[in-house]
Amino acid sequence: xxxxxxxxxxxxxxxxxxxxxxxxxxxxxxxxxxxxxxxxxxxxxxxxxxxxxxxxxxxxxxxxxxxxxxxxxxxxxxxxxxxxxxxxxxxxxxxxxxxxxxxxxxxxxxxxxxxxxxxxxxxxxxxxxxxxxxxxxxxxxxxxxxxxxxxxxxxxxxxxxxxxxxxxxxxxxxxxxxxxxxx
Amino acid sequence: xxxxxxxxxxxxxxxxxxxxxxxxxxxxxxxxxxxxxxxxxxxxxxxxxxxxxxxxxxxxxxxxxxxxxxxxxxxxxxxxxxxxxxxxxxxxxxxxxxxxxxxxxxxxxxxxxxxxxxxxxxxxxxxxxxxxxxxxxxxxxxxxxxxxxxxxxxxxxxxxxxxxxxxxxxxxxxxxxxxxxxxxxxxxxxxxxxxxxxxxxxxxxxxxxxxxxxxxxxxxxxxxxxxxxxxxxxxxxxxxxxxxxxxxxxxx
Numbered sequence: 001x002x003x004x005x006x007x008x009x010x011x012x013x014x015x016x017x018x019x020x021x022x023x024x025x026x027x028x029x030x031x032x033x034x035x036x037x038x039x040x041x042x043x044x045x046x047x048x049x050x051x052x053x054x055x056x057x058x059x060x061x062x063x064x065x066x067x068x069x070x071x072x073x074x075x076x077x078x079x080x081x082x083x084x085x086x087x088x089x090x091x092x093x094x095x096x097x098x099x100x101x102x103x104x105x106x107x108x109x110x111x112x113x114x115x116x117x118x119x120x121x122x123x124x125x126x127x128x129x130x131x132x133x134x135x136x137x138x139x140x141x142x143x144x145x146x147x148x149x150x151x152x153x154x155x156x157x158x159x160x161x162x163x164x165x166x167x168x169x170x171x172x173x174x175x176x177x178x179x180x181x182x183x
Numbered sequence: 184x185x186x187x188x189x190x191x192x193x194x195x196x197x198x199x200x201x202x203x204x205x206x207x208x209x210x211x212x213x214x215x216x217x218x219x220x221x222x223x224x225x226x227x228x229x230x231x232x233x234x235x236x237x238x239x240x241x242x243x244x245x246x247x248x249x250x251x252x253x254x255x256x257x258x259x260x261x262x263x264x265x266x267x268x269x270x271x272x273x274x275x276x277x278x279x280x281x282x283x284x285x286x287x288x289x290x291x292x293x294x295x296x297x298x299x300x301x302x303x304x305x306x307x308x309x310x311x312x313x314x315x316x317x318x319x320x321x322x323x324x325x326x327x328x329x330x331x332x333x334x335x336x337x338x339x340x341x342x343x344x345x346x347x348x349x350x351x352x353x354x355x356x357x358x359x360x361x362x363x364x365x366x367x368x369x370x371x372x373x374x375x376x377x378x379x380x381x382x383x384x385x386x387x388x389x390x391x392x393x394x395x396x397x398x399x400x401x402x403x404x405x406x407x408x409x410x411x412x413x414x415x416x417x418x419x420x421x422x423x424x425x426x427x428x429x430x431x432x433x434x435x
Contacts, residue, residue: 005254008251008254009251012247012250012251013247016242016246016247016250017242020242021238021240021242022236024240025237025240030243031415031417032415034246034249034415034417035398035415035416035418037246037250037417038246038249038253038416038417038420039398039416041250041253041254041371042253042254042391042416043210045253045254071396072293073422074396102223102236104232104235104236105236105239105240108233108236108237109380114345122239123233123234123236123237124234124238125197125234129293130197137408143194144194147195148194148195149344151194151226151229151230154229154233154422154434155229158229160400177297182307182433
């Protein structure tokens with residue numbers, strides 16, 4: 001496909017917000033989320049013309065962003081200790097049983113990225129299960145089971161515990177089990 | 184359909200999708216199974232809340248502008264980034280010429296320089312020859328090694344914490360490595376003087392490249408070339424681009 005300035009801008013307009021939101025759910029802050037989004041479009045500016053059709057752009061962008069996140073995590077772990085994510089208490093007790101927007105978002109951010117990534121894509125409401133599988137490079141069955149498990153973890157946080165204390169990332173997988181083994 | 188089967192089907196059903204037979208049966212079960220209906224209503228409430236929450240994640244107002252600004256400074260796509268057929272044709276045509284020059288090539292490109300200094304800088308521990316947060320003191324130390332090696336920093340780097348420096352040698356040229364931090368970020372700036380490279384970054388316009396997994400930003404200012412690692416591109420743009428102009432000039 002031909003990516004001239006106006007096509008590029010149109011593609012940025014269409015996707016940058018969803019991409020940023022996906023990046024924000026994966027990353028450790030606004031700066032990293034911006035950087036992931038920006039790096040994704042930088043790659044698109046260089047390689048976008050290699051895509052056969054505009055219909056492939058969305059999945060390509062999200063796939064590229066996810067791979068960039070995985071790469072950056074690997075790279076960061078070489079040089080600086082990866083602090084476990086610590087999130088502030090997510091709601092006052094009198095709001096614990098409400099689905100407040102920030103409460104829901106904080107709950108999402110407490111879940112292990114293995115579940116958070118497919119859940120966020122699912123909740124962006126712009127991707128089919130097949131697309132999510134393609135973006136994350138896992139079988140579709142794995143996507144459905146991770147979304148189901150992730151949803152259970154969200155329920156636990158939002159409904160059962162009511163008011164989670166500052167906690168480390170909830171992995172939802174047994175200690176010592178690598179990400180690749182989680183279905 | 185059993186309740187557990189219906190749950191499994193409905194768990195992944197989205198209203199926007201076409202109804203198929205299992206979904207239609209599962210939806211019909213909702214009318215005769217109050218527990219299933221309650222579970223389904225709760226799941227949909229959760230999904231709606233989560234979708235709203237994700238959609239409400241605020242997007243920085245200057246992100247789009249930064250993306251579009253970076254697009255303008257990305258170098259034109261080189262021939263090896265063009266479609267395969269063009270590349271193959273160009274490669275065949277250039278092969279004979281290239282082979283002649285390859286044997287006698289000088290072996291000095293900015294890309295090679297950048298890769299070498301980055302590899303060297305991260306490979307040694309401790310990686311600094313002098314530890315100081317005082318740029319004046321650091322420049323005195325550098326002047327003692329080579330008078331032209333003293334450095335001045337662009338204003339975008341002034342708020343970083345300086346930790347020290349070391350010098351490296353690249354084919355007879357002194358390269359100064361400055362080590363900074365900002366929060367948990369560890370950054371390196373390489374400064375060299377009077378280097379002649381065919382692929383030197385353009386004057387006052389940064390070049391964003393990935394090198395050995397590291398994000399780098401390189402630029403040339405006067406006779407000096409700079410390579411920065413460890414800073415997010417977005418942060419770089421925020422610090423160094425003001426009112427559509429790059430602000431890369433060094434200040435003492």
